[in-house]
Amino acid sequence: MSEQAHLVSNDTIRARIDESAISMRQMLIVFICFAINFTDGFDVIAMSVAAPVVSEDLAVRQTELGVVFSAALFGMAIGSLFLAPLSDKWGRRKVILLSVFAISTSMLLTAFVGNLVQLVALRFLTGIGIGAVLASATSITSEFMPGRRRSLAIIIVATGFTVGTVVVGPLAGFLIDRAGWHSVFVAGSVLGYTTLLCAFFLLPESIEFMSSRKTSHDVRLDKVNDALAKIGLAPVSQLPVAETPGTGAKTGILKLIDGEYIRNTLLLWILFFVVYFAVYFLLNWIPQLFTLNGFELEQSIFALTILTLGGLIGAWFLAVASTWININRLVSAVLFIAAALLAAFCLTKPASPYLSYGAMFLVGFSLNGGLTALYAVVSRIYPVEIQATGIGWSIGVGRFGAILSPLIAGYVLDLGWAVFDAVLLLGVPAAIVGAIIVLRISRD
Numbered sequence: 001m002s003e004q005a006h007l008v009s010n011d012t013i014r015a016r017i018d019e020s021a022i023s024m025r026q027m028l029i030v031f032i033c034f035a036i037n038f039t040d041g042f043d044v045i046a047m048s049v050a051a052p053v054v055s056e057d058l059a060v061r062q063t064e065l066g067v068v069f070s071a072a073l074f075g076m077a078i079g080s081l082f083l084a085p086l087s088d089k090w091g092r093r094k095v096i097l098l099s100v101f102a103i104s105t106s107m108l109l110t111a112f113v114g115n116l117v118q119l120v121a122l123r124f125l126t127g128i129g130i131g132a133v134l135a136s137a138t139s140i141t142s143e144f145m146p147g148r149r150r151s152l153a154i155i156i157v158a159t160g161f162t163v164g165t166v167v168v169g170p171l172a173g174f175l176i177d178r179a180g181w182h183s184v185f186v187a188g189s190v191l192g193y194t195t196l197l198c199a200f201f202l203l204p205e206s207i208e209f210m211s212s213r214k215t216s217h218d219v220r221l222d223k224v225n226d227a228l229a230k231i232g233l234a235p236v237s238q239l240p241v242a243e244t245p246g247t248g249a250k251t252g253i254l255k256l257i258d259g260e261y262i263r264n265t266l267l268l269w270i271l272f273f274v275v276y277f278a279v280y281f282l283l284n285w286i287p288q289l290f291t292l293n294g295f296e297l298e299q300s301i302f303a304l305t306i307l308t309l310g311g312l313i314g315a316w317f318l319a320v321a322s323t324w325i326n327i328n329r330l331v332s333a334v335l336f337i338a339a340a341l342l343a344a345f346c347l348t349k350p351a352s353p354y355l356s357y358g359a360m361f362l363v364g365f366s367l368n369g370g371l372t373a374l375y376a377v378v379s380r381i382y383p384v385e386i387q388a389t390g391i392g393w394s395i396g397v398g399r400f401g402a403i404l405s406p407l408i409a410g411y412v413l414d415l416g417w418a419v420f421d422a423v424l425l426l427g428v429p430a431a432i433v434g435a436i437i438v439l440r441i442s443r444d
Contacts, residue, residue: 050185079127335370
């Protein structure tokens, strides 16, 4: 590669990254962001696993325990909507470091809570950090990876959350048996602080973000060339003058709903809402579906595990397939498949456990895997100056779909609907709507 420095624009920097081979440092960035999401997944499920022991130790009633779970979900929504956009102002690296620090500290303090109020407050703080960090990690991964491998990298990073949720179960059981429920949260905090140190020393700021900042040219140039050198690209001699927005210029959320982006923004919000709705509808009601179909409780819980595992494998499959096939078409196809499988399952109510497990694996593969792949879809829509805001708001709106899902399901079941009918008439249409909308979103 030529070492001759030359004037480049932000678009040229993007083109140079797209045309270059993936360096070890870029792979390390993907690994660190994966590890961050792994820690987040561990932290979220740690509370679910430890809940029976925590509720007994702190004399927390079941209804109060529901508030604890909801606090984390609301925190994730708030973090995605209002803190993730700060990544477009402060930088992806800074928001990631602050968020991981907040998550790790709240996990550590959770190990020493003495009452319900403290527990709810700390779970809310944990959720805020997770909501903020997911959008920032997605943005920095997108901005460092070549276009042909961008969807692959983003989906791999996003699956870190799922892997963390899978790992925490066996590990938490081992720790609780030997050292009590407090040890689970201490372990989560140690994992978080370790990831924080790795990110502090090894995670650079986005090159595109730094080149577009409204700061001293020389300062920007030094930072950009340092980051370029770390991923094996030649330095530049000069950057374009950073433009200062005029009076009344729209930024952040206002720019998302400006004329240029409003169509894709609204479509993305609907898309994330309906897919989150469908996924969390199943996560909450699959055990009940299996129990009503005559299976034992252990079999019902195993079906939920199979659903989650299918989602992880499906996401990895979509990550690899995205290097050959457009990600929007892939997501649309798997959501249609998920809707068909769910409809068939609810209409036939198979009595065979193996057939039922197979159906749950395929539903998880297509529906849950499709949800993870949505992060790659949204990362392609917005320019660097509002990318974290766009990703954060899409995820945040989706979180409200997850929050409303069990509430709406509970309401229709109280009206006398059967669980199978509820899934057929609510979950299936949500997947179909998502499959149609994702094809309508403009692609780069």
